[in-house]
Amino acid sequence: MSKATALILIKIILLNGVLALATVAHSEQDRSRLLATGGASTIEGSAGGGIVPMAVLSGYGAREEQGGTAFASHVQVPHYSLSVVGASWSWRNRLELSVAEQRLSHRPLSQLLGVNDTSIRQTVVGAKVRLAGDLIYTPLPQISLGAQYKKNYDFLIPSAAGARDDSGTDLTLSATKLLLAGVADRNLLLNGTLRYSKANQLGLVGFGGDKNNSPELLAEVSAGVFFNRHWLIGGEYRQKPDNLSFISEDDWYSAFVAWFPNRHISLVAAYVDLGEVATFRNQHGWYLSLQGAF
Amino acid sequence: MTGWLMNRSLLILAALLLSAGMSACSPLGKPPADNLYQRLGGEQGIEALVYDLLVEIAADERIVERFRDVNIPRFRQGLESYICSISGGPCEYSGESMQVVHAGHGYTDVEFNALVDDLIRAMEKRQLPVATQNRLLALLAPSYRDIVYQ
Numbered sequence: 063m064s065k066a067t068a069l070i071l072i073k074i075i076l077l078n079g080v081l082a083l084a085t086v087a088h089s090e091q092d093r094s095r096l097l098a099t100g101g102a103s104t105i106e107g108s109a110g111g112g113i114v115p116m117a118v119l120s121g122y123g124a125r126e127e128q129g130g131t132a133f134a135s136h137v138q139v140p141h142y143s144l145s146v147v148g149a150s151w152s153w154r155n156r157l158e159l160s161v162a163e164q165r166l167s168h169r170p171l172s173q174l175l176g177v178n179d180t181s182i183r184q185t186v187v188g189a190k191v192r193l194a195g196d197l198i199y200t201p202l203p204q205i206s207l208g209a210q211y212k213k214n215y216d217f218l219i220p221s222a223a224g225a226r227d228d229s230g231t232d233l234t235l236s237a238t239k240l241l242l243a244g245v246a247d248r249n250l251l252l253n254g255t256l257r258y259s260k261a262n263q264l265g266l267v268g269f270g271g272d273k274n275n276s277p278e279l280l281a282e283v284s285a286g287v288f289f290n291r292h293w294l295i296g297g298e299y300r301q302k303p304d305n306l307s308f309i310s311e312d313d314w315y316s317a318f319v320a321w322f323p324n325r326h327i328s329l330v331a332a333y334v335d336l337g338e339v340a341t342f343r344n345q346h347g348w349y350l351s352l353q354g355a356f
Numbered sequence: 357m358t359g360w361l362m363n364r365s366l367l368i369l370a371a372l373l374l375s376a377g378m379s380a381c382s383p384l385g386k387p388p389a390d391n392l393y394q395r396l397g398g399e400q401g402i403e404a405l406v407y408d409l410l411v412e413i414a415a416d417e418r419i420v421e422r423f424r425d426v427n428i429p430r431f432r433q434g435l436e437s438y439i440c441s442i443s444g445g446p447c448e449y450s451g452e453s454m455q456v457v458h459a460g461h462g463y464t465d466v467e468f469n470a471l472v473d474d475l476i477r478a479m480e481k482r483q484l485p486v487a488t489q490n491r492l493l494a495l496l497a498p499s500y501r502d503i504v505y506q
């Protein structure tokens with residue numbers, strides 16, 4: 063583990079320690095939705111898994127309550143690392159607002175290109191509305207519509223690579239269902255998301271490009287099995303656009319284990335395969351995300 | 357917990373103790389060995405589960421007030437025979453449908469989740485296997501639309 067990675071891990075642990083303390087004051091019964099129904103925090107801030115959002119809204123507020131989360135996540139692959147911190151607030155299990163601050167470190171790419179900048183920062187502001195259904199209690203899956211506005215603050219390398227814009231908005235439509243006793247009497251989580259986007263590598267490499275400059279419909283799926291109500295094991299797939307002729311972009315995969323010890327803390331560890339990322343091939347590695355819910 | 361809530365909880369507990377031993381099921385023949393009813397521990401298991409559920413409800417500020425004027429022994433028996441019958445046990449639930457029983461009270465999403473939460477706690481206290489817990493929840497969860505905001 064590099065020094066920088068260790069530092070980030072320590073930051074994550076400290077942040078969530080503070081969060082945990084702040085939330086202990088709350089009684090367990092202040093937020094009523096069942097354990098794990100708030101999902102984890104994705105790297106774009108919306109509730110879901112790690113790389114794919116779901117129709118669930120963050121936190122544990124039922125329809126007469128509110129809830130929120132704060133989180134820190136880290137992705138480490140051979141030539142890149144991505145750190146994310148963010149927060150969300152959900153109202154009456156109807157509306158979720160979220161923000162995520164992303165920082166991509168790309169020292170090897172800088173060396174290759176001979177530029178001084180070694181990181182790209184981006185802010186993602188998201189809103190998600192539950193349109194219909196309930197994750198658990200209705201035959202219809204829970205269905206939510208989301209929007210993610212993204213602003214890239216370090217557009218030098220993205221523009222050199224052929225990206226057209228330094229900001230953009232993704233639209234997402236998600237359907238998520240928890241099938242109680244769905245497989246071998248274990249609870250089965252199924253999610254499908256359609257994304258309408260022209261973001262390159264989340265927007266970290268800008269929006270649109272020389273090869274294609276209009277938004278596309280992209281498919282994302284995730285599935286998992288609850289070993290018991292505290293442990294979820296699953297995987298995700300996220301289709302990616304390929305807008306730049308200079309650097310190609312691959313679809314993403316993850317395999318994750320999520321731990322929900324109680325309604326205040328959750329931890330996700332994953333193996334991620336990001337394929338080729340801006341000239342570097344075989345970018346697979348690990349992902350860690352810690353969330354505090356209040 | 358406020359004073360009267362505490363009193364209410366104690367009342368429910370007292371009613372529970374008094375009603376212990378009342379049987380909910382009238383045996384109609386032996387169910388297959390591996391059905392959910394058997395996994396819940398049969399008649400005794402369900403009685404114990406409902407008892408533990410009522411103990412959880414009595415301690416749950418979100419919903420205990422809803423049971424203020426309820427005839428607890430009768431509720432207990434109704435719930436026992438309901439769970440017995442939907443789990444494939446040898447009983448006939450003779451009460452009204454979930455919709456009729458709960459209509460007019462405007463039970464909320466919070467309250468429904470609270471009750472499910474209490475049930476999960478009760479099942480964990482009884483150390484029921486995860487698979488058994490999930491199967492019972494799968495049978496009960498669809499009643500949401502008959503109970504909430506009715």
Ligand code: HEM
Nearest residue numbers: 419422423426431434435438451452457463467468471496
């Ligand atoms: C999975 C959800 C639920 C199931 C399966 C369920 C089942 C039952 C059953 C079987 C009875 C007894 C009916 C009878 O024998 O007459 C009953 C009564 C009752 N239920 Fe529920 N119930 C559920 C949710 C709730 C919720 C969320 C509340 C409110 C917090 C609630 C409050 C009551 C009350 C107060 C009674 C007693 C009615 C009376 O005797 O006057 N129930 N329920």
